[in-house]
Amino acid sequence: xxxxxxxxxxxxxxxxxxxxxxxxxxxxxxxxxxxxxxxxxxxxxxxxxxxxxxxxxxxxxxxxxxxxxxxxxxxxxxxxxxxxxxxxxxxxxxxxxxxxxxxxxxxxxxxxxxxxxxxxxxxxxxxxxxxxxxxxxxxxxxxxxxxxxxxxxxxxxxxxxxxxxxxxxxxxxxxxxxxxxxxxxxxxxxxxxxxxxxxxxxxxxxxxxxxxxxxxxxxxxxxxxxxxxxxxxxxxxxxxxxxxxxxxxxxxxxxxxxxxxxxxxxxxxxxxxxxxxxxxxxxxxxxxxxxxxxxxxxxxxxxxxxxxxxxxxxxxxxxxxxxxxxxxxxxxxxxxxxxxxxxxxxxxxxxxxxxxxxxxxxxxxxxxxxxxxxxxxxxxxxxxxxxxxxxxxxxxxxxxxxxxxxxxxxxxxxxxxxxxxxxxxxxxxxx
Amino acid sequence: xxxxxxxxxxxxxxxxxxxxxxxxxxxxxxxxxxxxxxxxxxxxxxxxxxxxxxxxxxxxxxxxxxxxxxxxxxxxxxxxxxxxxxxxxxxxxxxxxxxxxxxxxxxxxxxxxxxxxxxxxxxxxxxxxxxxxxxxxxxxxxxxxxxxxxxxxxxxxxxxxxxxxxxxxxxxxxxxxxxxxxxxxxxxxxxxxxxxxxxxxxxxxxxxxxxxxxxxxxxxxxxxxxxxxxxxxxxxxxxxxxxx
Numbered sequence: 173x174x175x176x177x178x179x180x181x182x183x184x185x186x187x188x189x190x191x192x193x194x195x196x197x198x199x200x201x202x203x204x205x206x207x208x209x210x211x212x213x214x215x216x217x218x219x220x221x222x223x224x225x226x227x228x229x230x231x232x233x234x235x236x237x238x239x240x241x242x243x244x245x246x247x248x249x250x251x252x253x254x255x256x257x258x259x260x261x262x263x264x265x266x267x268x269x270x271x272x273x274x275x276x277x278x279x280x281x282x283x284x285x286x287x288x289x290x291x292x293x294x295x296x297x298x299x300x301x302x303x304x305x306x307x308x309x310x311x312x313x314x315x316x317x318x319x320x321x322x323x324x325x326x327x328x329x330x331x332x333x334x335x336x337x338x339x340x341x342x343x344x345x346x347x348x349x350x351x352x353x354x355x356x357x358x359x360x361x362x363x364x365x366x367x368x369x370x371x372x373x374x375x376x377x378x379x380x381x382x383x384x385x386x387x388x389x390x391x392x393x394x395x396x397x398x399x400x401x402x403x404x405x406x407x408x409x410x411x412x413x414x415x416x417x418x419x420x421x422x423x424x425x426x427x428x429x430x431x432x433x434x435x436x437x438x439x440x441x442x443x444x445x446x447x448x449x450x451x452x453x454x455x456x457x458x459x460x461x462x463x464x465x466x467x468x469x470x471x472x473x474x475x476x477x478x479x480x481x482x483x484x485x486x487x488x489x490x491x492x493x494x495x496x497x498x499x500x501x502x503x504x505x506x507x508x509x510x511x512x513x514x515x516x517x518x519x520x521x522x523x524x525x526x527x528x529x530x531x532x533x534x535x536x537x538x539x540x541x542x543x544x545x546x547x548x549x550x551x552x553x554x555x556x557x558x559x560x561x562x563x564x565x566x567x568x569x570x571x572x573x574x575x576x577x578x579x580x581x582x583x584x585x586x587x588x589x590x591x592x593x594x595x596x597x598x599x600x601x602x603x
Numbered sequence: 604x605x606x607x608x609x610x611x612x613x614x615x616x617x618x619x620x621x622x623x624x625x626x627x628x629x630x631x632x633x634x635x636x637x638x639x640x641x642x643x644x645x646x647x648x649x650x651x652x653x654x655x656x657x658x659x660x661x662x663x664x665x666x667x668x669x670x671x672x673x674x675x676x677x678x679x680x681x682x683x684x685x686x687x688x689x690x691x692x693x694x695x696x697x698x699x700x701x702x703x704x705x706x707x708x709x710x711x712x713x714x715x716x717x718x719x720x721x722x723x724x725x726x727x728x729x730x731x732x733x734x735x736x737x738x739x740x741x742x743x744x745x746x747x748x749x750x751x752x753x754x755x756x757x758x759x760x761x762x763x764x765x766x767x768x769x770x771x772x773x774x775x776x777x778x779x780x781x782x783x784x785x786x787x788x789x790x791x792x793x794x795x796x797x798x799x800x801x802x803x804x805x806x807x808x809x810x811x812x813x814x815x816x817x818x819x820x821x822x823x824x825x826x827x828x829x830x831x832x833x834x835x836x837x838x839x840x841x842x843x844x845x846x847x
Binding site: 217441517535 | 702703704705707710724727728729730731732733734740742758760761762763764765800803804806807808810811812813814815816817818819820821822823824825826829830838840
C-alpha cells in the first residue's frame with residue numbers, strides 16, 4: 173500500500189467510489205452538531221448537493237477506504253475471489269478530499285465504508301483513525317456516516333460512535349438463510365448484535381445526559397431485495413422490528429443489480445417497482461401510523477399495481493369516506509392520495525372555514541384518488557353513490573350486475589379479492 | 604391607479620397605505636409597459652408613514668413583516684400584488700391569516716413564500732464555491748428569487764475562517780462575508796484569480812460525480828426535477844471543464 177499525502181489520484185477515487193455506490197444510504201439528516209472552531213456543522217433536515225443521472229442525490233462523499241476484501245459475499249463486486257484492481261486510500265487522502273469538497277460546498281460530509289481489509293479489527297481501526305483525524309486534526313464538524321464492520325471488536329465500534337454522526341451495519345439479506353448462502357463470512361449475530369449494543373449505548377448516553385456526542389443521527393441499515401426469495405411481508409415485518417426494537421432511523425432497500433455472476437444469484441436485476449413499493453410501505457410505517465400487519469400478509473407481497481395505502485383502503489372500506497372537516501389527523505393520513513403535507517394544510521385551513529372540494533383543489537390537495545375516500549362538507553364526489561368503491565368500479569367500466577356484489581360497503585373486505593383487478597385498473601386509470 | 608415603487612420595504616408600505624382604499628389598485632416595482640391612459644403614481648418611501656404602518660401590522664401579526672420581506676424577494680411577476688392582497692386581507696381580519704388557506708390571497712402568498720424558502724434550501728446544497736488564489740471563496744449563481752444574503756448565515760456558520768462572496772449575477776449584487784462582517788453590495792462582474800488547485804479539485808469532483816452514478820438505472824427526468832437545468836450553469840459537475 174502506498175500512502176501519499178495530498179490529492180487522491182483520479183483512478184483511485186474512481187475505483188473506491190464505484191465500489192461504494194451500491195450502498196444506497198445517502199441522507200445527511202438528524203444531526204445538529206455545531207461547528208466548534210473549525211469547518212462544518214450538521215444540518216438537521218439534511219441537504220442534497222447534486223443529483224446524478226440515475227436520479228439519486230449526492231449528499232455525502234460516499235467512498236471506501238479500501239476495496240481489498242477478505243470476505244467473499246457473492247453479490248459484491250469487491251469480494252475476495254473477484255478479479256478487480258485493489259486499492260486503498262490513506263486516511264490523509266480521505267481527509268483532504270472531504271475538506272476540499274466540503275469547502276466548495278460539493279458535499280454535506282463523508283460516508284465512509286470499507287471492504288474488510290486484512291481483518292475486521294484492522295479495518296475498523298483504519299476507519300476509526302480516519303474519522304478521528306478528520307475531527308481532531310482537520311477540525312471537521314460536518315456530517316460523518318460510518319459503516320460498521322461485522323466482527324470488529326466492541327471497543328473500536330464504541331469509540332467510533334463518539335466521533336461520527338451515524339453508523340450503519342447492513343443487514344444485507346432479509347433472512348439468516350440467505351445471508352449464510354450469499355455472504356458466508358457474515359452472520360445475523362455479527363450484524364444485529366453490534367446494532368443492539370449501539371442502540372443501548374445511545375439510550376444510556378441520552379439518559380445520562382453525557383457531554384460530547386454519541387451517534388446523534390442514530391443508525392440505519394440496508395438490505396438487498398430480489399437476490400433471495402424473501403417476501404415483501406417478511407421484509408416489512410423485519411423493517412418494523414428494526415424501527416421498533418433497535419430504534420433505527422432508516423431502513424434502505426436496494427433492488428438487486430447483478431454486478432457479479434454467480435450460480436447462486438439471479439442474472440436479472442430486481443424490478444425497481446418492487447423497491448418503490450417497499451419504500452412506500454416503509455413510509456407508511458414511519459410517518460403514517462400503519463403496522464406491518466395491516467399492509468401485507470407475512471407470506472405475501474405488496475401489490476405492484478396499487479400503492480400500499482390504496483390497497484389497504486380498498487380492503488378497509490368500512491372506514492371510508494371520511495369527512496375532511498372533522499376527521500382526525502391520523503385518519504386523514506390514511507386517505508389514499510393525502511400525504512403529510514396535504515393533511516397539514518387541511519388541518520390548518522379547516523379551523524377557519526368549512527372546506528369544500530373546490531377549496532381543496534385550490535389548495536392543491538390532489539383529489540384524483542382521495543375524492544373516492546372523502547367527503548367535504550358532506551358532499552361526496554367519488555361517484556353518485558355513497559360507497560367509494562362503487563365509484564371506483566363504475567369508472568372502471570364494469571356492468572351493474574358485477575357491481576352489485578359491492579353494494580354493501582361492509583362486504584368490501586370479503587368481496588374485493590375476487591374482483592381486485594377491476595378495482596386496480598380503476599385506480600390506475602380513471603382515478 | 605398604478606402605484607410604482609422601488610422594490611424596498613418602506614416604499615412598499617408607503618404604497619400600501621396610498622393604495623389601500625383603491626379597489627383598482629395595481630402596485631408594482633416592475634417597469635412594465637404602461638397601459639395607455641392608466642393613471643400612475645411613483646411612490647417614494649415615506650419613512651415615518653412606513654414606520655407607522657409597520658407598527659400597526661405587527662400589532663395584528665408579529666411575523667407579518669418577515670412574510671412581507673420574503674414576498675418582496677420573490678422573482679414571480681405578480682409578487683407585489685400577492686404581497687398587497689395578503690397584507691390587505693390581514694388588515695381586514697386584524698389577526699394572523701397565514702393558516703386561512705382556503706382564501707385565494709393567503710394561498711397565493713403562502714405558496715410564494717414557500718418557493719422562496721425552498722430555493723434558499725436548494726442553494727444550501729447547489730451553491731458552488733470557487734477557491735481564489737487569495738484563499739477567499741467565490742460563488743456565482745443566478746437564483747429565481749432575491750436570496751443571496753439569506754444564504755450567508757448558513758455558510759458563515761460552516762466556513763467561518765473563509766471570506767466569501769455569493770454573487771447573484773442576474774441581479775448584479777453580492778452578499779459578502781469578509782471574515783468578520785457581512786454586507787450586500789452591487790456587483791456587476793467579479794475578476795477572480797483561481798487558486799492553483801482549483802482545477803484539480805473540480806476535476807476530481809467531476810470524476811466522483813461520474814463514478815457514483817449507476818448508468819443502468821438512468822432516470823434523467825427525476826434528476827432534472829430535483830435539480831432544474833437552469834441551475835446547471837454554475838455546477839462544475841454539469842458544465843464541462845471551462846470554469847466561469
